[in-house]
Amino acid sequence: MSEENTITESKRTALYDFHVSLGAKMVPFAGYDMPVQYPLGVMKEHLHTRAKAGLFDVSHMGQAFLYADDGTFEMVAKFLETLVPCDVQSLEPGQQRYTQFLGEDGGILDDLMVSRLGLEGHRHRIYLVVNAGCKAQDYAHIEKHLPTGINLRVSEDLSLIALQGPKAASVVSQYLPEAAILPFMRSLDIPINGIWCHISRSGYTGEDGYEISVQHKDVVALCELFMAHDDVEAIGLGARDSLRLEAGLCLYGHDIDTTTSPVEAGLTWSIQKHRREEGGFLGAERVRKDLAERPSRRRVGIQPLGRAPAREGTLIQSMDGQDIGVITSGGFGPSVSAPVAMGYVIRKYAKSGTEVQLIVRGKAKPAKTVKLPFVPNNFYRG
Amino acid sequence: MKYTQDHEWIKVDGDIATIGISVHAAKALGDIVFVELPEAEAELEKGDDAAVVESVKAASEVYAPLSGVVIAGNEALEDAPETVNADPEGEGWFFKMTITDASELDDMMDAAAYKEFLESLD
Numbered sequence: 001m002s003e004e005n006t007i008t009e010s011k012r013t014a015l016y017d018f019h020v021s022l023g024a025k026m027v028p029f030a031g032y033d034m035p036v037q038y039p040l041g042v043m044k045e046h047l048h049t050r051a052k053a054g055l056f057d058v059s060h061m062g063q064a065f066l067y068a069d070d071g072t073f074e075m076v077a078k079f080l081e082t083l084v085p086c087d088v089q090s091l092e093p094g095q096q097r098y099t100q101f102l103g104e105d106g107g108i109l110d111d112l113m114v115s116r117l118g119l120e121g122h123r124h125r126i127y128l129v130v131n132a133g134c135k136a137q138d139y140a141h142i143e144k145h146l147p148t149g150i151n152l153r154v155s156e157d158l159s160l161i162a163l164q165g166p167k168a169a170s171v172v173s174q175y176l177p178e179a180a181i182l183p184f185m186r187s188l189d190i191p192i193n194g195i196w197c198h199i200s201r202s203g204y205t206g207e208d209g210y211e212i213s214v215q216h217k218d219v220v221a222l223c224e225l226f227m228a229h230d231d232v233e234a235i236g237l238g239a240r241d242s243l244r245l246e247a248g249l250c251l252y253g254h255d256i257d258t259t260t261s262p263v264e265a266g267l268t269w270s271i272q273k274h275r276r277e278e279g280g281f282l283g284a285e286r287v288r289k290d291l292a293e294r295p296s297r298r299r300v301g302i303q304p305l306g307r308a309p310a311r312e313g314t315l316i317q318s319m320d321g322q323d324i325g326v327i328t329s330g331g332f333g334p335s336v337s338a339p340v341a342m343g344y345v346i347r348k349y350a351k352s353g354t355e356v357q358l359i360v361r362g363k364a365k366p367a368k369t370v371k372l373p374f375v376p377n378n379f380y381r382g
Numbered sequence: 383m384k385y386t387q388d389h390e391w392i393k394v395d396g397d398i399a400t401i402g403i404s405v406h407a408a409k410a411l412g413d414i415v416f417v418e419l420p421e422a423e424a425e426l427e428k429g430d431d432a433a434v435v436e437s438v439k440a441a442s443e444v445y446a447p448l449s450g451v452v453i454a455g456n457e458a459l460e461d462a463p464e465t466v467n468a469d470p471e472g473e474g475w476f477f478k479m480t481i482t483d484a485s486e487l488d489d490m491m492d493a494a495a496y497k498e499f500l501e502s503l504d
Contacts, residue, residue, distance in 0.1 A: 036439075041412050041413050043413035043415075046438070239438075307415075307416050309441070331438055332415040332436070334413075361434065
């Protein structure tokens, strides 16, 4: 979800040779050499994922575990709730939630997935997936607040892949029948064709699918198993970005960062009601204030009305030429066959259908605010 | 056909030049989704921003390889930008312009020199 090129030498994921053998174009991304596209190209990779199933390497992301010495889930859940606004304590075994680390001022330090492991004997453990570009500072942030008796273990031996698209369930359930009926935002710790996996029904494309954590030593075999299916193609970071943009999902460092609050970003849904009321987490005062007074700006979808894409940084103006905001992600949406964007605008322009103009290369181009997502979500709802 | 180090091609017909991007450039850009062309009668100096070509992921400038006046843009690209990928050095031409100073063509590469230039980039 985050993008930061580094000057230091790029690291490689356990799938590096796999990508190269498939003809991927490798680029530095968040400190890793990652496949931006394969010979199919961004457009076809994107459309393939919406039509069938796409396999993504997201091993650059950070995976870590939190657990308490006393072996209780309650203690570690209570601690994590001091750093994130979501309800952690009510997580059932195998349940997952999306949340954010917030700073003292309510700005977003990172966004992440929080899961309670479901396996017998591991149900007191919390599993975190954080952005590649933020992981070092996330772990430092946790360590800084970590009380005696709670441990952070950063995984060094796990890869992470995603299989996304309407055919993902039929592919995975050939080896793991339970995968077909695994509810959205739930996980299982279970072997797939003899390979031990942590599999969750979630993703970053707006499609049904899975994210699968697996040991480095097994990840190539698991990917080859999936790639043997005609419905599966390897998909690079280029299409990952256009898929998530059409799905209306935030990219950290672009659509959300330390200057944006979760309410401005339209992420209030990820803060359970009692936590909004009771607070008790870093940044709670900002969340309470934003909810009570409504923030001065809001993240919205922006539909350019011509064919010219409006990229990140594009100025948004009202029809009478006032500066009212800026595009934070923008490009071409292959599934909508048109440019798509999102950005922040002053609240009174946020209502969907509002006409605005985008300043692209010095010229005003017509656009309107729209509801997100651009493409309906296709999650598994049982 | 002449080529520049910016991966543009120039086809000269009398004192008129047709300009586009090379097969190599079209392939490197990937799926082209939008082309912004210069307006007819625009006066360009060599090196000016003349057009913009956008793929799913990024926008790239196309520079004026010569000084002159734009006569026409390839309007077919407005509705079918993918033509640039399909036939970059033919139907996917960008614009036509007059040639003010023919000597500007002298330091451009022919096809063989451009091929060598591409090999030197690898």
